[in-house]
Amino acid sequence: MIQVEGLTKYYGERAAIRDLAFTIERGEVIGFLGLNGAGKTTALKILGCVLLPTAGKALVDGFDVVRDPHEIRKRIGFLPDLPPLYDEMTVGGYLSFVAQLRGVPTSEARARVVEVQRQTALEEVDRELIGRLSHGFRQRVGVAQAMVHKPKLLILDEPTAGLDPKQIVEMRAVIRGLRQSHTVLVSSHILSELSQICDRLLIIQDGEIVAQGTEEELARRFGGRGAVEVEVRAAGVAAAAALKKVAGVAGAEVVRESAGVAVLRAEAPPDARPAIVRALVAAEMDVLRVDRAVEKLESIFLKLTEGKEAA
Amino acid sequence: MRTVLLIARRELAAYLRTMSGYVIIAGVLFMEGLAFNAFALYGAGKKSSDILADFFYWSSGLTMFCAILLSMRLLAEERQTRTIELLYSSPIRDEEIVLGKFLSALGFLAFFLVSTSYMPALVMAYGKVSLGHVASGYLGLFLVGSATLAIGTFGSSLTKSQVLAAIVSGVIAVSLTICWLLSRVTERPFSEIFMEASFYGHFKPFEQGLVHLKHVVYFVAVTYVGLFSATRVLEARRWR
Known part of the structure; x- marks a missing residue:
């Protein structure tokens, strides 16, 4: 659906994005993740044909952003x-205007508006002036206008910005609802929002993609050798000593211990788990849980962006 | 064309829903009324056709003023509120945006011109003027208004600030008017160049009740150049 190669955009002397490259398949929900000022908005504006790139190539559905916008x-x-809302228009009037602007025939526009208002829970404000709406409603009208004409690709730049927790949950549900029929590219600087709704993440820092993949892939790639979390009914020190003897375990430490139950973290690849269980059982310890410790996205993201700043 | 009309209709509704359109028209109508009383009607033993010509003379300036005020928001406001991104990301061409915006302002300006018609109607009721003179004067006002709106649309495409847009367009429009005064104090060929370039040089015949194709073409050409330039500016913005 989207192919980007060497995409670069300069504002005067300053490069907002540099040599960006990524591919997005049809039907994917992609999270575009980066701190404020990382270049997310610039990249999305180029894909949305609002801005032209300084160099590089971006194809959307096979068409070039420069030649066939x-x-x-x-x-x-x-x-x-x-x-992009006109405050003096009513919600219904505005959505109908946008639908027609994007090629929906006049006779079908109203039906499309009713449908999109149902999807985004805007029915109750159909006749309200946009200028009088709360922030949450305005944001939803923004999403509604983007999808009113049933586009193949939806580009949403920070759709949850400034929303309260309840509205964020609602917005997430709206975006999740889109995945059946659209390819979605959604940006945010808040990790938890994206990790819950996206198939894949692109992490952008200082105008460059520093990592991409699913949450698990990123965890595997940037989370070190991997770790295994173990919960046993035994003394923590004894369990740690038993773990260290297992082949493939580089180290083990007690994370917490209470009421005779210890949680430990062993530096080991996930395939060391059977050996770990056997070793603990042989040492006559009750094994309550053995898990792959997934490095949280948050820490990967911070590692990536900090590394960049240090370099 | 459907898109042009769609944009024009939305824009026209915006003039009607916000107070700005009414305030501009009311203000300029008030000034027209004052000018009509103070200048056009002033002077003993004036012929009706002179009163009418004076009315059109003052009206041309005030119509330009009105056009600058009506056009200053057209694109500047879209950029300031960033609603321009809705238009940029929709399947419409820059010329359709510019033309739609211009047509809405032209429609509103026509509404303004119609509401000034009580003054020539009074002259017709109490004096003796031909309908042709009135029609020619109004055609002139419409053309001056159209050319000024196009300049205003261009000015509005240059900046986010409506005030700055009005200043830029005002300077262009006033310069084109002052050309007429320059033509009187310069020698040929400059006097002719200034005369041919000036708004008033081309408007004067309409004021007298005369319609010449060359003057119509001049105003249509200025309108075209203004709108064409605005389109080019919109296109160029995407590279910034």
Whole structure:
């Protein structure tokens, strides 16, 4: 659906993005992750045909953003970081205007508006002036305008920005609801939001993609050798000593211990788990749980961005 | 064309729903009324056709003023509120955006011109002027208004600030008007160049009740150049 190669954009002397390269398949929900100012918005604006790149190539559904922006615009729905709303219009009037602007025939526009209002829970404010809506509703109208014409690709720049926790949960449900029929590219600087709704993550830092993959892939790649978490009914020190004897375990430490139950973390690849269980049973310890310790996305993200800053 | 009309209709509704359109029209109508009383009607033993010509003379300036105020928000406001990104990411061409915006302002300006018609109607009721003179004057006002709106649309495409847009367009429009005064104090060929370039040089015949194709073409050409330039500016913005 999207192919990006060597995409670069300069604002004067400053490069907002440099040599960006990634591919997005049809039907994927992709999270675009980066701190503020990392270049997310610039990249999304180029894909949304709002800005032109300084260099490089970006294809959306096979069309080039520089040569065929008109074809791309027919296929996308774009929510910029600030929803493009006309305050003096009613919600229904605005959505109908956008639908027609994007090629929905006048006779079908109203039906599309009703459908998209149902998807985004906007029915109750159909006749309200946009200027009088709360922030949460405005953000939802922004998402609704991006999807009112049933585009193949949805580009949502920070759709959850400024929402309260309840609204964030609702917005997540809206985006999850889109995955059946759309390819979605959604950006955020908050990790937990993306990790819950996206198939794959692209991490951008200082205008460059520093990592991409599923949460697990990233954890495996950037989380070191991997670790195994063990819960046993035994003394922590004894359990740690038993673990260290297992082949493949580089080290073990007690994470916490209470009421005769210890949780330990062993530096070991996931395939060392059977050996660990056998060793603990042989040492006559009750094994309550053996898990692969997944490095949390948060720490990977911080590691990646800190590493970049240090370099 | 459907898109152009869609944009024009939304824009026209925006003029009607927000107070700005009414305030501009009311203000300029008030000034027109004052000018009509103070200048057009002033002077003993004036012929009706002179009163009418004076009315069109003052009206041309105030119509330009009105056009600058009506057009200053067209693109500047879209950029300031960043709703321009909705238009940029929709399958519409830059010329459709510009034309739609311009047509809405032209429609609103026509509404303004119609509401000034009570003044020539009074002259017709109490004096003796031909309908042709009135029609020619209004055609002139419409053309001056259209050319100024196009300049205003161009000015509005240059900046996010409506005030700055109005200043830029005002400077261009006033310069084109002052050309007429320059043509009177310069020698040929400059006097002719200034005369041909000036708004008033081309408007004067309409004021007198005369319609020449060359003057119509001049205003249509200025309108075209203004709108074309605005389109180019919109295109160039995407490279920034």
